[in-house]
Amino acid sequence: MLILISDAFDSSLPDKLSKYGEITDDKSRLAEAEVVLIRSKTKVNAEYIDSAPNLKLVIRGGVGLDNVDLDYAKRKGIIVRNTPEASSIAVAELAFTLMSAVTNHIPKAHNSMAEGKWLKKELKRTELYGKTLGILGIGRIGTELAKRAVAFGMKVIAYDPFVKSNEYAELKPTLKEVLNTSDYVSMHMPLTDDTEGMINAETLKEFKDGAFLINTGRGKTIVEEDVADALKSGKLAGFGNDVWYSDPPKDTPLRNAPNMVMTPHLGASTKENLLRIGEIVERIISEFVNK
Ligand code: NAD
Numbered sequence: 001m002l003i004l005i006s007d008a009f010d011s012s013l014p015d016k017l018s019k020y021g022e023i024t025d026d027k028s029r030l031a032e033a034e035v036v037l038i039r040s041k042t043k044v045n046a047e048y049i050d051s052a053p054n055l056k057l058v059i060r061g062g063v064g065l066d067n068v069d070l071d072y073a074k075r076k077g078i079i080v081r082n083t084p085e086a087s088s089i090a091v092a093e094l095a096f097t098l099m100s101a102v103t104n105h106i107p108k109a110h111n112s113m114a115e116g117k118w119l120k121k122e123l124k125r126t127e128l129y130g131k132t133l134g135i136l137g138i139g140r141i142g143t144e145l146a147k148r149a150v151a152f153g154m155k156v157i158a159y160d161p162f163v164k165s166n167e168y169a170e171l172k173p174t175l176k177e178v179l180n181t182s183d184y185v186s187m188h189m190p191l192t193d194d195t196e197g198m199i200n201a202e203t204l205k206e207f208k209d210g211a212f213l214i215n216t217g218r219g220k221t222i223v224e225e226d227v228a229d230a231l232k233s234g235k236l237a238g239f240g241n242d243v244w245y246s247d248p249p250k251d252t253p254l255r256n257a258p259n260m261v262m263t264p265h266l267g268a269s270t271k272e273n274l275l276r277i278g279e280i281v282e283r284i285i286s287e288f289v290n291k
Pocket residue numbers: 062063064084087088091136137138139140141142159160161162163188189190191192194195216217218242243265266267268269
């Protein structure tokens with residue numbers, strides 16, 4: 001059995017999987033592969049699947065399956081698995097880090113010091129304590145973030161039409177209610193027809209003036225142009241963003257927008273998470289081989 005590791009996984013994984021078959025990262029051998037391991041980079045669309053006549057199992061290390069054509073895979077009898085439980089802490093910690101970095105002007109403070117400037121009077125920080133965090137999509141990652149925000153003395157509210165209650169957040173029935181009252185809005189939804197472009201010129205009007213936005217969910221759930229305009233006008237005081245229209249983004253108005261804190265899709269990229277993903281991948285392959 002040939003296992004193709006198509007994207008970045010923990011460097012110890014090939015050794016651990018070698019007992020199940022031959023391991024390669026040579027993408028030109030896709031046609032021979034029975035199992036393909038992907039993260040978000042490889043796009044398993046119809047064309048990809050048609051080039052892989054031996055493919056039986058696709059394992060997505062991570063949560064989002066928007067880079068896999070699930071219907072086409074099913075029609076071709078290909079099993080698709082992900083590792084949703086592995087990444088929650090890693091992504092929640094990044095969302096919290098972005099929220100803290102953006103409200104404390106960490107990039108600007110650092111860069112100005114590196115340039116020999118002293119902006120002590122200019123840089124005014126804002127405390128998280130006592131502020132309201134609005135979480136859009138309170139699943140695994142949203143809940144881990146809510147837990148951390150409560151520990152910092154924040155009030156946590158959430159909008160999620162598929163969730164009735166949550167231990168750490170007060171559920172609100174509409175998106176508008178969350179946007180109207182949140183000092184920080186953090187996005188943790190999958191990319192679907194409903195969530196695509198959810199934060200746009202119209203919904204941005206519902207934000208409190210000077211609110212902060214954080215997105216570690218999916219890039220296309222915001223309209224970048226509209227968010228860049230809101231940053232320029234001051235409607236948004238800052239935006240911490242980890243997710244983009246493409247990895248890397250080709251041309252984004254956010255690159256030069258004020259008060260941005262940007263990370264290159266690092267949400268899942270902790271050492272600990274890559275190890276956890278590797279353990280789950282091994283378990284899935286073991287079950288596949290022994291079934
Ligand atoms: P999850 O399924 O546990 O939670 C997602 C939540 O979003 C669910 O509770 C769902 O009900 C809710 N939701 C769906 N549609 C909604 C809508 N229209 N409005 C409001 N809420 C809606 O998933 P998770 O493990 O918490 O992951 C969330 C997302 O985070 C993933 O789908 C993925 O896109 C993203 N993610 C990003 C990274 C990263 O590296 N930045 C890593 C992992 C996951």
